[in-house]
Amino acid sequence: MRPGIMAMQIGALIPTGVADLRDHAAHFDHVGLIRLLHGHGFNPVELGGDLCLFIPHAFAAETIAGLLALKQEIGVTYTVHLPLWSVEPSTPLAPVRLGSVQALSEIVQATAPLAPEVYVLHATGALAAEFYQMRLPPAAKETLLRTFQAGARASIRQLLADTGLASRKLAIETIEFPFELTWELAEELDLSICLDTGHVLSGFPGRLDLFAVLEQVLPRLAEIHLHDSPQWTPGAAIRYGLDHQVLGKGDLDVTRLFRRLDEAGWNGPVIFELTVEEALASRQVLWDAVRKGR
Numbered sequence: 308m309r310p311g312i313m314a315m316q317i318g319a320l321i322p323t324g325v326a327d328l329r330d331h332a333a334h335f336d337h338v339g340l341i342r343l344l345h346g347h348g349f350n351p352v353e354l355g356g357d358l359c360l361f362i363p364h365a366f367a368a369e370t371i372a373g374l375l376a377l378k379q380e381i382g383v384t385y386t387v388h389l390p391l392w393s394v395e396p397s398t399p400l401a402p403v404r405l406g407s408v409q410a411l412s413e414i415v416q417a418t419a420p421l422a423p424e425v426y427v428l429h430a431t432g433a434l435a436a437e438f439y440q441m442r443l444p445p446a447a448k449e450t451l452l453r454t455f456q457a458g459a460r461a462s463i464r465q466l467l468a469d470t471g472l473a474s475r476k477l478a479i480e481t482i483e484f485p486f487e488l489t490w491e492l493a494e495e496l497d498l499s500i501c502l503d504t505g506h507v508l509s510g511f512p513g514r515l516d517l518f519a520v521l522e523q524v525l526p527r528l529a530e531i532h533l534h535d536s537p538q539w540t541p542g543a544a545i546r547y548g549l550d551h552q553v554l555g556k557g558d559l560d561v562t563r564l565f566r567r568l569d570e571a572g573w574n575g576p577v578i579f580e581l582t583v584e585e586a587l588a589s590r591q592v593l594w595d596a597v598r599k600g601r
Contacts, residue, residue: 308565310533310593311578312344312586313388315355319343320362335362338373345383347587351424352383353578356390356414366417375420385423386530386576389414395432396462397455404458407432408465415470424576425478425529427501428466430459430492436483440545456488463496475499478529486512486520499529504559505550505580506532510539517559521567531577533589535559551580554589554596561596569597 319340325331337358344352354374358365377383394407415426435455441448467474478499479489489512493500502524507517521528535557536550554561577593579586 308568308574308593308597309351309576310349310586310590311351311353311386311576312347312349312583313353313355313578313580314340314344315357315388316340316344316582318582320358332362335365337362337365337370338377341374341377341383342381344583345377345381347583348590349579349586350383351386351576351578353386353388353427353576354418354421354423355388356411357388357392359390359410359414360392366414368417371417371420378421384576385418385421386425386427386578387414387418387421387423388427389429391429391432395434396428396466397431397435397458399454399458404462405465408462408469411462411466412469415466415472419470423476425476425499425501426472427478427480427530427532428463429482430463430479430489431455431482431484435459439484452485452488455484456492460492460496463492463498467496475527475529480532481506481512481520483511486515490523493524493527498527500524500527501530501532502528503532503534503580504564505534505536505552505557508536508538508558509547509550510545511550514539514541518563518567521564525571525573528573528575530575532580533577533593534580535589553581553585554592561592562599565593565597 341352364370389411394410395403396407398404438451474497478501479493480501481503504517506512507515507520534550535552535554538558579589581589
């Protein structure tokens with residue numbers, strides 16, 4: 308087990324008391340942030356592709372060279388979460404979909420020198436999620452969701468073709484879109500899966516049992532996004548903002564989860580999608596659970 312952390316730390320990106328956010332962004336030290344996170348004992352670190360929205364130099368050649376030198380110096384390894392803000396790779400609107408593929412491809416190509424373990428992708432975006440939650444006749448909803456799935460399929464194929472990325476290096480995440488449609492894409496295109504524990508517990512990809520999902524995805528599991536959430540209960544509406552909690556604050560059975568992963572011999576990256584303080588507290592819960600499981 309290799310507990311890591313996301314680099315998209317709001318406290319580092321928007322520090323308290325900063326008077327001029329543009330000036331802070333212009334001088335943002337991406338390499339320094341990764342060094343700091345690794346110094347807390349997290350490895351790998353998941354680079355956030357969305358940084359390019361507000362910090363153009365976050366993935367510039369000079370920065371990538373610095374991140375590569377840091378990897379060689381201290382042994383930090385990387386995964387990459389491809390952009391999800393402002394992109395919609397599943398939209399039926401072709402110009403937006405193709406622009407999304409270009410944005411995703413640029414991050415893959417920029418970070419290629421770092422040899423990331425895996426690239427995580429939201430195969431569908433906010434528009435698809437909106438239609439997913441609409442109250443529509445079942446047949447119409449099925450048609451619409453299949454349309455978004457088709458868009459995602461086309462985008463992923465184009466992304467792989469444009470970048471030369473091996474399909475198993477791309478992990479599509481369990482997000483707010485039907486899990487069965489996401490799984491179909493993974494099988495059809497021979498992709499990996501990123502299992503997001505909080506999303507599944509919250510019911511975002513459907514009314515699912517986390518451990519049933521785990522068993523299904525294990526052969527393709529490349530990464531886990533680890534955070535807690537209350538378990539969705541039948542008959543209840545999805546409640547947003549209750550995921551991304553410290554381990555122990557929700558209903559995740561951490562001991563059971565990591566006992567099963569250990570039995571399966573799985574040793575992929577486990578990324579805390581939490582602040583540093585939350586991740587440190589969660590890591591202690593994790594170690595306690597591992598010891599208990601043994």
